[in-house]
Amino acid sequence: MKIEDLKKITPWQEMKVIEKSRELRMVFADMAKRIEVPALRETDGNDTQAIFHYFDTCGSADWYVFEADLETGEGFGFVTFSGDFDDPDAEFGYIDLFDLAKSARINLNLHYNVDGKSGITKKQIHLQRYGDREEAVASRIFGIFEKPERRQIEDMQASLATKKLLIRSRKWQMQYR
Numbered sequence: 001m002k003i004e005d006l007k008k009i010t011p012w013q014e015m016k017v018i019e020k021s022r023e024l025r026m027v028f029a030d031m032a033k034r035i036e037v038p039a040l041r042e043t044d045g046n047d048t049q050a051i052f053h054y055f056d057t058c059g060s061a062d063w064y065v066f067e068a069d070l071e072t073g074e075g076f077g078f079v080t081f082s083g084d085f086d087d088p089d090a091e092f093g094y095i096d097l098f099d100l101a102k103s104a105r106i107n108l109n110l111h112y113n114v115d116g117k118s119g120i121t122k123k124q125i126h127l128q129r130y131g132d133r134e135e136a137v138a139s140r141i142f143g144i145f146e147k148p149e150r151r152q153i154e155d156m157q158a159s160l161a162t163k164k165l166l167i168r169s170r171k172w173q174m175q176y177r
Contacts, residue, residue, distance in 0.1 A: 001032050003028070009073065011106050035052075037051055049119035050064035050121070052064070052065040053119075059105070061082075062083055063106075064078045064079075076093070079091065
């Protein structure tokens, strides 16, 4: 990866600090050398490691980027606003890396996955988020697990419909007690 491309997606306030510090410039240059950025949709169906980790310095939001187009600034990854993978608002999707770089609160983790083996993977996020019970859904979304049988999908849909009915029933009972 070119160092100029990495500068484009690094938050501006962090770049100011990096440019003033010789040690951070070395870490930044090393990061640019070791990272190979997969193109968008290149890792579909593969359990790959996140290549970038952005974090909110004033909150607990985290962005894990798995693929990116450095010309347009579009990336695909996972975002959690509470720092917890179980957060109902956390999701996989497309991220505008240029927008992240414009924010004064967001930083790029320069020490993320230095060895190339310790980065979080799509499968790890999915298992922490859903556990084994959602393998059928994961296979349909990411293609990283075995494909479920048609009957398994129907059972999951019936189970979900039953749970929704029970929740509505409990809400009604609590309301009219």
